[in-house]
Amino acid sequence: MSTVLGEARSYRISWFALIFAALGSVVLLLIVAPLLALVLSSSFGELSQAAADAEVTQSIRLTLAAALAATLICTLAGVPLSYVLARKKFCGKTALLAIIDLPIIIPHSAAGIALLTVIGRRSLLGSMTGGLMGSATGIAVAMAFVSVPFLINAARAGFLAVPERLEKAARSLGASPWRVFFTISLPMAWRDILSGMVLMWARGISEFGAVIIIAYHPMTTPVMVFQRFNDYGLAYARSVAVLLIIICVAIFVVVRFLARRPTQEAQNA
Amino acid sequence: MLELESLCKRLGLFTIAELNLRLNPGEYFVLLGPSGEGKTVLIEMVAGFMAPDAGRILCEGQDITTSPPEARDFAVVYQDYALFPHLTVAGNIAYGLRARGVKSREAAGRIRALAETLGIAALLNRHTGALSGGEQQRVALARALAPRPRMLLLDEPLAAVDVGLRARLRHELRRIHQHTGTTFLHVTHDPDDALYLADRIGVMLGGCIRQVATPEELFRSPSHPEVAEFLGMRNIMTVDSASQGICRAGGVEIHAALADESISHMWIKPEEILLSRQPFDSSARNQFRCTVEEWENSGPLLAVRISSGALSLTALVTYESFNVLGIDVGTELYCTFKSSAVHCF
Numbered sequence: 001m002s003t004v005l006g007e008a009r010s011y012r013i014s015w016f017a018l019i020f021a022a023l024g025s026v027v028l029l030l031i032v033a034p035l036l037a038l039v040l041s042s043s044f045g046e047l048s049q050a051a052a053d054a055e056v057t058q059s060i061r062l063t064l065a066a067a068l069a070a071t072l073i074c075t076l077a078g079v080p081l082s083y084v085l086a087r088k089k090f091c092g093k094t095a096l097l098a099i100i101d102l103p104i105i106i107p108h109s110a111a112g113i114a115l116l117t118v119i120g121r122r123s124l125l126g127s128m129t130g131g132l133m134g135s136a137t138g139i140a141v142a143m144a145f146v147s148v149p150f151l152i153n154a155a156r157a158g159f160l161a162v163p164e165r166l167e168k169a170a171r172s173l174g175a176s177p178w179r180v181f182f183t184i185s186l187p188m189a190w191r192d193i194l195s196g197m198v199l200m201w202a203r204g205i206s207e208f209g210a211v212i213i214i215a216y217h218p219m220t221t222p223v224m225v226f227q228r229f230n231d232y233g234l235a236y237a238r239s240v241a242v243l244l245i246i247i248c249v250a251i252f253v254v255v256r257f258l259a260r261r262p263t264q265e266a267q268n269a
Numbered sequence: 270m271l272e273l274e275s276l277c278k279r280l281g282l283f284t285i286a287e288l289n290l291r292l293n294p295g296e297y298f299v300l301l302g303p304s305g306e307g308k309t310v311l312i313e314m315v316a317g318f319m320a321p322d323a324g325r326i327l328c329e330g331q332d333i334t335t336s337p338p339e340a341r342d343f344a345v346v347y348q349d350y351a352l353f354p355h356l357t358v359a360g361n362i363a364y365g366l367r368a369r370g371v372k373s374r375e376a377a378g379r380i381r382a383l384a385e386t387l388g389i390a391a392l393l394n395r396h397t398g399a400l401s402g403g404e405q406q407r408v409a410l411a412r413a414l415a416p417r418p419r420m421l422l423l424d425e426p427l428a429a430v431d432v433g434l435r436a437r438l439r440h441e442l443r444r445i446h447q448h449t450g451t452t453f454l455h456v457t458h459d460p461d462d463a464l465y466l467a468d469r470i471g472v473m474l475g476g477c478i479r480q481v482a483t484p485e486e487l488f489r490s491p492s493h494p495e496v497a498e499f500l501g502m503r504n505i506m507t508v509d510s511a512s513q514g515i516c517r518a519g520g521v522e523i524h525a526a527l528a529d530e531s532i533s534h535m536w537i538k539p540e541e542i543l544l545s546r547q548p549f550d551s552s553a554r555n556q557f558r559c560t561v562e563e564w565e566n567s568g569p570l571l572a573v574r575i576s577s578g579a580l581s582l583t584a585l586v587t588y589e590s591f592n593v594l595g596i597d598v599g600t601e602l603y604c605t606f607k608s609s610a611v612h613c614f
Contacts, residue, residue, distance in 0.1 A: 163351065165347050171318075171337075171338040171339050172317075172422070173344055173416055174339050174342070174369040
C-alpha cells in the first residue's frame, strides 16, 4: 500500500456513486435522447428547405421578436420588483411571491383563456386597443404572462446574493439609494438577471398553449410546428422544429458564455 | 460631536433602554460589551439604518435622528470589511468620493495619499478577492476615510482575524486614528481591544451603558462587579467593612494595601494566590487555612476553588504543583497572597 489514501480512494468504485450516476443518467437520457434523435433524423436538405421557406423564417422572426419584446419590457418593470422582493420586509410578501409563481402552475391554455377576458375584443382594454387577439402584441402579452416568473425569481435570487452590508457601506459613504442600486446591487446581480432574461425569453419562444388561444395567426413557430404536424405530418413539422431548436440553443450558448463568472485568476491577471 | 439622548430600541429579545452617550470630537471611543447586547443595533441606529423607538441622535448639535444614512456623513467599517467585489481597490476607495461629487483630479490625489499612508499603494489596481485579511482592513479603512467623514463607525473590525494579525491591525488602527484625527466609534466584545485603542471606553451590559471612563479609570475602578467581571477581573468580592489597609469579606479579614473606607469591592488575580500544605513565613500579609471545593482544567493551568468561612476564591496552579500538593476535593491547604495583590474598587 504505497499509494496515498486519496489516490487509493479514487480508484475504488462505490455503490453509492454508481447508483447515483445510473439514476442521473436516466434524467439526462430523457432530455438528450429526443433532441438528439430529432436533430439526427432530419437531413440537411430538409433543413435548408425549411430555412428558405418565407413562411417559416417569418414565423421564427415573429417568435423571437415577440418573446424578446416581452422579456425586455418585463425586465424594465420586473427588476425593481425583484429588488424590493429581495430586500424589503412587508406584510403580504409571501402572498405576493406566491402570486408571481402562479403562471408556472396554472395550465397555459387556461392562462390564454384568462388573458382573453382582459385583452379580448369585448374587454375594456381590448376595446381601447381594438383587441389584441391575433396581433403580435397579443402574442407578446401571452408570452410575458407565462414566462415572467422565471425572470423575477432569477433576478430576486441575484439580489439576495448581494450582501446587504455592501449596500449599507455604500450608503454610509454618501451614496443615495439610486446610486447604490445602479453602482452596487445591479452590477453585482446582472449575471443572474441576464440568465433570468434568457430563461424568460426561451420560455416565451416555446410557449404554445396560451399563444394559440390569443393568436393562431400570425403564426409563432411552436404553433406552426403543431399546424404542420396536423396538416402535413411529421416530416414537415420536424424541419421547422429542428430549425427553432438550433437557433434557441445557439442563443442560449452565446448568452451563457457572455455571462460566465470570471475566475479568481482571471480577475487578478 | 455625537450625542445620543435617551435612545430606546426594542428588538426581539433585547432592549436598549434610555441610552445616553456623548462623544468628544476626535476621540477614539470604544463601546465594549458581550456579543448580543445591542452594540451592532446601536451602530445601525447611529449610521441611520435603523430608527430608534424613542430618543434623539445629535451630531454637532444638529438633530439627525431621521436623516438618511448618506446625509449623516458617518462611514461604516464592518467586521468582514464589505469591500465591493466588482471594483478594484482604487474603485473601492474612490466610491465615496464619487458619491460625494469630489472632482476626479482631487479624488485621484486623495486616493494616492491615503494609499501611501495605509501602505496599499501597490494594491490599487487589484481586485479585492485576492487580498489578505490585513490588506482588506486597510482598504476598508481607506475607503471609509476617503470622503473625510465626520465620524468612523467600526463594527467589530478585529473580530474576524486571527490573534497574530489582530495585534498588528490594532496598532494600525491606533496609528490611523492619530494620523487623521477623525472621531472613531468602535464596538467590540474584546476588553484587550478597548484597553489598547480607546481614549474612552463605554461598557455596555444588558442594553445600557454601565460605565464610561478612560481605560485606566475603568480598570482601576469599575463601577460595578458585573463590569469588573466582564473586564476579566476574577475573585470579585463584596467588602463588608473596610478601613485603611484592611477589609473584611465573608468573615475573613484581608490585608489590602490600597483599601480605605470608600471601597465596596475587591478582587484578586487567581495567579497571585499561593497554595501550600503548611503555613510559612513570608512578606505576604494574607495567609489562612482553606478547603478545596472543586477544581477544573483551565488551559495550561488548573483552576482550584477554595473556601474559608463564607469566602470563596479561585487560585490557578500548575499541573506539577497540583500533583505535589496532592489536591483533591476536601484537601486542607493554606492560601497566601500579598496585600498588594488585592485590588479594591
